[in-house]
Amino acid sequence: MDSVIGGPEYPLPLEDYKRYGRQMILDGFGLQGQVNLSRASVAVVGAGGLGCPALQYLGAAGVGRIGIFDHDRVEISNLQRQILHNEETVGIVNSRLVIDAVTSAISASNALTLLAGYDLILDCTDNVPTRYLLSDTAVALKTPLVSGAAQKFDGQLCVYHYGENGPCYRCIFPVPPKPSNVGSCEELGILGAVTGIIGNMQALEAIKILTGLHDGKPVMHIYNALSTPPFRTIKLRSKREGCPACGTGALEKALVRDTDYVQFCGGLRPDWEHTGL
Amino acid sequence: MDSVIGGPEYPLPLEDYKRYGRQMILDGFGLQGQVNLSRASVAVVGAGGLGCPALQYLGAAGVGRIGIFDHDRVEISNLQRQILHNEETVGIVNSRLVIDAVTSAISASNALTLLAGYDLILDCTDNVPTRYLLSDTAVALKTPLVSGAAQKFDGQLCVYHYGENGPCYRCIFPVPPKPSNVGSCEELGILGAVTGIIGNMQALEAIKILTGLHDGKPVMHIYNALSTPPFRTIKLRSKREGCPACGTGALEKALVRDTDYVQFCGGLRPDWEHTGL
Amino acid sequence: MASAEASSVTIKVEFSGGLELLFSNQRSHTLTLPAAVPTDNATTVPVSSTTEATKPADITYLIHYLRDHLLKERAELFEENGTVRPGILVLINDTDWELEGEGDYVVKEGDEVVFISTLHGG
Amino acid sequence: MASAEASSVTIKVEFSGGLELLFSNQRSHTLTLPAAVPTDNATTVPVSSTTEATKPADITYLIHYLRDHLLKERAELFEENGTVRPGILVLINDTDWELEGEGDYVVKEGDEVVFISTLHGG
Ligand SMILES: [Zn+2]
Ligand SMILES: [Zn+2]
Numbered sequence: 001m002d003s004v005i006g007g008p009e010y011p012l013p014l015e016d017y018k019r020y021g022r023q024m025i026l027d028g029f030g031l032q033g034q035v036n037l038s039r040a041s042v043a044v045v046g047a048g049g050l051g052c053p054a055l056q057y058l059g060a061a062g063v064g065r066i067g068i069f070d071h072d073r074v075e076i077s078n079l080q081r082q083i084l085h086n087e088e089t090v091g092i093v094n095s096r097l098v099i100d101a102v103t104s105a106i107s108a109s110n111a112l113t114l115l116a117g118y119d120l121i122l123d124c125t126d127n128v129p130t131r132y133l134l135s136d137t138a139v140a141l142k143t144p145l146v147s148g149a150a151q152k153f154d155g156q157l158c159v160y161h162y163g164e165n166g167p168c169y170r171c172i173f174p175v176p177p178k179p180s181n182v183g184s185c186e187e188l189g190i191l192g193a194v195t196g197i198i199g200n201m202q203a204l205e206a207i208k209i210l211t212g213l214h215d216g217k218p219v220m221h222i223y224n225a226l227s228t229p230p231f232r233t234i235k236l237r238s239k240r241e242g243c244p245a246c247g248t249g250a251l252e253k254a255l256v257r258d259t260d261y262v263q264f265c266g267g268l269r270p271d272w273e274h275t276g277l
Numbered sequence: 278m279d280s281v282i283g284g285p286e287y288p289l290p291l292e293d294y295k296r297y298g299r300q301m302i303l304d305g306f307g308l309q310g311q312v313n314l315s316r317a318s319v320a321v322v323g324a325g326g327l328g329c330p331a332l333q334y335l336g337a338a339g340v341g342r343i344g345i346f347d348h349d350r351v352e353i354s355n356l357q358r359q360i361l362h363n364e365e366t367v368g369i370v371n372s373r374l375v376i377d378a379v380t381s382a383i384s385a386s387n388a389l390t391l392l393a394g395y396d397l398i399l400d401c402t403d404n405v406p407t408r409y410l411l412s413d414t415a416v417a418l419k420t421p422l423v424s425g426a427a428q429k430f431d432g433q434l435c436v437y438h439y440g441e442n443g444p445c446y447r448c449i450f451p452v453p454p455k456p457s458n459v460g461s462c463e464e465l466g467i468l469g470a471v472t473g474i475i476g477n478m479q480a481l482e483a484i485k486i487l488t489g490l491h492d493g494k495p496v497m498h499i500y501n502a503l504s505t506p507p508f509r510t511i512k513l514r515s516k517r518e519g520c521p522a523c524g525t526g527a528l529e530k531a532l533v534r535d536t537d538y539v540q541f542c543g544g545l546r547p548d549w550e551h552t553g554l
Numbered sequence: 555m556a557s558a559e560a561s562s563v564t565i566k567v568e569f570s571g572g573l574e575l576l577f578s579n580q581r582s583h584t585l586t587l588p589a590a591v592p593t594d595n596a597t598t599v600p601v602s603s604t605t606e607a608t609k610p611a612d613i614t615y616l617i618h619y620l621r622d623h624l625l626k627e628r629a630e631l632f633e634e635n636g637t638v639r640p641g642i643l644v645l646i647n648d649t650d651w652e653l654e655g656e657g658d659y660v661v662k663e664g665d666e667v668v669f670i671s672t673l674h675g676g
Numbered sequence: 677m678a679s680a681e682a683s684s685v686t687i688k689v690e691f692s693g694g695l696e697l698l699f700s701n702q703r704s705h706t707l708t709l710p711a712a713v714p715t716d717n718a719t720t721v722p723v724s725s726t727t728e729a730t731k732p733a734d735i736t737y738l739i740h741y742l743r744d745h746l747l748k749e750r751a752e753l754f755e756e757n758g759t760v761r762p763g764i765l766v767l768i769n770d771t772d773w774e775l776e777g778e779g780d781y782v783v784k785e786g787d788e789v790v791f792i793s794t795l796h797g798g
Contacts, residue, residue: 289783325798328798355696403798426798427795428693428795428797431694431795450760453762453763455762459763459796460798511771514772514774
């Protein structure tokens with residue numbers, strides 16, 4: 001850790017004023033916004049189509065520490081190297097950026113430990129049980145959750161558990177869909193640029209939250225690449241009193257530890273190609 | 278050029294079915310969409326905040342040939358290498374992708390030559406005269422122009438000169454703004470993730486046009502990262518009869534050759550910081 | 555025109571997130587519903603001037619109507635126990651239906667109702 | 677309520693692409709304009725029951741009104757020769773004003789008028 005960071009007289013190293021000058025001069029961003037980013041840590045869960053662009057733009061914006069979690073992609077250590085050296089594509093990345101690449105599978109038994117200490121969690125995953133697990137974990141750890149999803153020509157983006165009375169994922173979707181009603185990108189298809197747009201917007205929501213620019217109102221952004229207009233923003237409900245994760249008397253950490261998320265979501269997903277949709 | 282491409286029996290090499298399978302199974306995309314992309318050539322003018330993400334996603338989608346034009350960034354040959362090897366971040370790029378990196382400055386005297394032969398032009402530039410030059414050139418070369426722009430927290434995206442009676446840039450903005458009314462990203466600031474979102478959307482519009490998925494209606498998408506809703510889609514006018522670029526009796530190529538674009542846009546831009554805004 | 559106001563209501567219905575596949579692969583539909591419908595949400599009997607109990611057309615009726623008349627296949631991917639299946643979000647004029655009374659919301663002329671299937675891919 | 681309908685019209689005005697900086701750095705404004713305004717677009721005299729020539733409030737009047745009453749600085753960055761300066765796009769209910777009659781469009785209760793400065797950065 002650079003000793004200059006956090007010093008009251010020079011809250012940022014001098015070279016950062018040049019590196020981040022174009023965003024620091026923005027209204028409402030400023031030196032404080034940059035200092036906030038440099039001190040922030042963000043966990044990006046899933047390093048596929050959503051996670052990669054999110055990582056790039058979080059790194060380029062000057063976030064101090066990024067955790068990359070993906071047990072399917074053991075090459076995330078390459079990704080780490082790539083982001084650190086990706087100077088041409090997304091600007092000069094701060095050499096003080098700390099990247100933790102974690103290839104353990106996140107589960108009910110380790111989520112609270114693995115994700116503790118991050119200020120923010122990005123859900124860039126591709127399956128229902130992990131989405132519930134991450135939401136419950138974010139609530140228990142008292143961090144916002146920036147959730148992105150994409151399929152075919154469609155994308156969805158929502159910040160859960162943020163702002164005054166913002167809902168969690170379970171508040172909106174208390175009952176998971178049946179595994180037979182859920183398709184994967186492999187089965188249903190996906191256009192890469194759609195994941196790029198949503199992943200990028202996840203990074204942007206994260207930057208807004210960390211710099212104090214987010215208005216905290218619960219909305220979901222839905223996107224379809226072929227519709228006119230392609231984007232629609234939906235006003236969401238507040239959190240539910242009776243929500244087992246974030247409501248009154250919720251179990252918090254015990255909920256995470258005691259839930260079998262695969263079971264809760266109806267067991268293992270059937271082989272889609274063999275069920276005929 | 279791989280001899281298999283374009284063969285009537287095997288329009289794509291077998292490995293492409295695996296590489297692009299997730300987009301080829303999309304409704305309306307299919308084998309034909311992939312073949313169209315593999316035969317298409319796209320010129321990306323400007324390799325900064327908009328151009329880089331656009332390039333990545335065009336390359337990853339399987340566009341056959343990409344021209345990168347940027348005289349300010351001589352390191353675009355590095356970028357070329359990077360895109361070709363950027364397997365982890367945007368999927369496996371086709372080794373048959375041809376990338377032309379051009380570091381000559383695009384001007385009225387060479388635009389028609391440099392940009393001839395491309396099916397589509399992406400305007401990822403950062404100044405007014407080049408935007409008029411690219412629009413006039415796209416009209417003269419009969420290609421659509423996918424125009425992106427970003428500043429501060431704002432972004433704009435528009436496809437010009439496309440579809441039945443789609444307007445060109447001059448149809449919408451017949452008179453350029455005074456140089457003193459125009460700021461640059463250096464002066465006004467820019468959030469990197471905003472250019473990422475717009476550049477990504479430019480790639481997506483290009484892919485829609487090349488695969489026949491674009492509805493051809495003239496709209497502009499405007500974006501502000503801090504507004505709710507952040508996106509707004511505007512219905513634009515048809516092309517103007519009297520437009521000097523695309524109207525009845527327009528000069529076409531002669532217009533490009535005979536225009537001093539810097540002069541047309543009011544001369545060189547004053548030093549913004551010294552004029553007090 | 556004026557006389558029709560009381561007897562029917564025309565709304566826009568959109569499907570998103572894959573649900574459009576169940577509805578002729580068409581995302582946007584314009585529907586005209588009777589203003590008064592049976593309280594049991596039966597969509598096949600014409601609403602006549604009999605003494606049957608009626609209620610104003612609401613979202614619950616709309617869900618029944620869509621299932622009975624517009625759905626082309628696999629009703630279980632849309633409807634379950636008289637409401638939408640888990641994982642579908644309903645929006646009334648771009649607002650989460652929970653803020654509008656859910657199934658009890660009475661549809662008004664020109665309303666836009668959107669059914670979105672939540673996505674899970676990444 | 678009913679008597680006010682004829683005498684004034686309330687609209688929403690938005691600024692985007694940097695124009696908001698000229699208007700107290702506020703993107704969204706709600707304005708009430710007189711329904712009838714002087715044909716010379718003068719915005720300072722109260723419209724009275726005199727014999728002055730009037731017209732319905734239109735976009736040209738709105739531009740004058742914004743310049744005279746809401747603009748905080750540097751009018752040349754917004755208005756030029758009685759209309760918006762080059763590089764500003766005007767939208768009426770999300771449609772390019774050229775499709776709606778440009779300055780002659782008569783504003784209606786609830787209209788949303790957006791002024792966008794075109795961006796050039798990349
Ligand atoms: Zn909750
Ligand atoms: Zn034109």
